Amino acid sequence: MASKAASKGKGKSGKGSKGAENRSASKCVKVWSTWAMKKAKVVAHYGFIPLIILIGMNSEPKPQLAQLLSPV
Structure with missing residues (x-):
């Protein structure tokens, strides 16, 4: 029973490496989109x-x- 609890720890495992890549990619997209939206806001302003x-x-006519x- 103690060995099961130890295997459920919060550390990284070999199986979760693909999930870590997905999280890294999604974080990169989130950071990039935030940066792009800030720049677009300045350009539009x-x-x-x-x-x-x-x-x-x-x-x-020109x-x-x-x-x-003029406002009139």
Whole structure:
């Protein structure tokens, strides 16, 4: 009975090496996706208004920059 309890320990076993790789890969994907989302948030934050101005400048009829930025 004591040998069964000892084999259920929390240590790594030879059979669990594939599970450790899966956990490592999933952790890598999670870290990468978090990093990518943070970068995308910064790009969207600082690039949205210039993108709108650029699209407005290339439309017909071509407005001047002051006309695009004025609220009227």
